[in-house]
Amino acid sequence: MKKQIKSFAFAALAGVVLTSCADSASINQQAASSYTQEMGNMRAHGVIDTSSKTAKRVHAVFNKMVPYADQANETGQQFNWQINVIKSKELNAWAMPGGKMAFYTGLVDTLQLNDNEIAVVMGHEMAHALKEHGKAKVNFGMATNIAASLGHAALSTVIGSSASELAVGLTKDFALDKPYSRSAETEADEVGLMLMARSGYNPEVAPGLWQKMAKASGGSKGALDVLASTHPSDESRQENLQRLLPEAMELYKATKNKNG
Numbered sequence: 001m002k003k004q005i006k007s008f009a010f011a012a013l014a015g016v017v018l019t020s021c022a023d024s025a026s027i028n029q030q031a032a033s034s035y036t037q038e039m040g041n042m043r044a045h046g047v048i049d050t051s052s053k054t055a056k057r058v059h060a061v062f063n064k065m066v067p068y069a070d071q072a073n074e075t076g077q078q079f080n081w082q083i084n085v086i087k088s089k090e091l092n093a094w095a096m097p098g099g100k101m102a103f104y105t106g107l108v109d110t111l112q113l114n115d116n117e118i119a120v121v122m123g124h125e126m127a128h129a130l131k132e133h134g135k136a137k138v139n140f141g142m143a144t145n146i147a148a149s150l151g152h153a154a155l156s157t158v159i160g161s162s163a164s165e166l167a168v169g170l171t172k173d174f175a176l177d178k179p180y181s182r183s184a185e186t187e188a189d190e191v192g193l194m195l196m197a198r199s200g201y202n203p204e205v206a207p208g209l210w211q212k213m214a215k216a217s218g219g220s221k222g223a224l225d226v227l228a229s230t231h232p233s234d235e236s237r238q239e240n241l242q243r244l245l246p247e248a249m250e251l252y253k254a255t256k257n258k259n260g
Contacts, residue, residue, distance in 0.1 A: 024077050024132060028098030031134075032080065035100035039084050047087045049105055055085040058103045061118045065199040069099070069126045072195060079129070091216060095125035097134045111212050119201035120209050123192030131191060133184040186240065193241060193248050200255045203248035207238040 042048050049055040062083045073079060079099035089106040101122075108118060128134065189206075197203045 024075055024097070027134075028077055028079070031097040031100055035082070035096055039102075042084070042086060049085040049087045052085075052105065054105050054108045057115060058085050058108065058118060058122075059083065061115055061122055061201070062101070062103075065119065065122055065126065065195065065201075068195055068199045069130060071198075072130055072191070075130065075132055093121050093125055095129040095134075097129060097132065099126070099129050101125060101129075111216055113209075113212075114205070116196075116202045116205040117209050117212075119196040119199065120192065120203075120206045123194075123196035123199075123201075124188045125192070126195060127188040127191035128184070131184070131187055133188065186237075189237060189241060190244060193244055194251060197248040197251040198255055200252070200259060203241075203245060203252055206248075207241045207245075210238050210241075 039048065066081045069081065081099040083101040083103060086102055086104050088104045090104045091107045091110060092104040093102065093107055095101045193203050193206055
């Protein structure tokens with residue numbers, strides 16, 4: 001996805017201290033350990049949101065989608081899905097290997113996302129985990145200098161800590177220099193679209209979400225220009241999702257009919 005949604009997904013993966021040949025079980029285990037530590041740090045600073053209307057909506061969409069994500073899991077490893085909502089104006093969401101996720105309040109509140117649109121993002125991030133896209137990005141060198149300070153980077157925009165420069169560095173390193181491939185992003189779009197539809201969320205909103213993202217960028221360049229070389233453009237992404245809508249709508253209607 002665009003920089004606004006993907007910034008910290010790669011930073012999160014950096015806490016997984018592994019060799020590139022590590023198996024899925026090891027990656028998931030180390031991701032879980034890193035996630036627990038960093039969420040604990042954020043909770044200690046009071047930036048984990050459990051009570052706002054936004055947090056409750058995100059958790060509701062997550063809980064509804066998890067059973068369908070489990071059905072789509074072909075990794076050979078059972079996921080212990082978890083999500084935390086982080087109080088921040090940042091437009092971010094990410095999923096670590098094994099299904100450890102985070103959603104930022106700014107993404108929902110700034111873009112005024114409805115539940116179907118939340119499900120678009122949720123499905124996309126779940127798809128990255130289900131298709132183990134992070135596994136190809138993990139390597140020992142990326143992780144060694146990041147794990148201890150990851151939580152501070154995530155907190156910088158919330159509490160104004162001195163880690164703001166580090167946050168910029170992490171975003172550049174993992175969101176710009178080492179983005180997911182175009183094919184991985186496209187696969188996450190496609191798998192995520194079908195996942196949200198099976199979960200009972202209307203996939204018709206998916207193409208329009210990218211129009212919201214384009215407007216949210218405010219016409220700023222630089223970051224989005226760098227990402228353009230490996231990420232699908234908004235136009236091509238919308239066209240691809242539009243092409244897949246008939247299939248997704250069939251899944252959505254089947255779920256709605258089944259559940260009454």
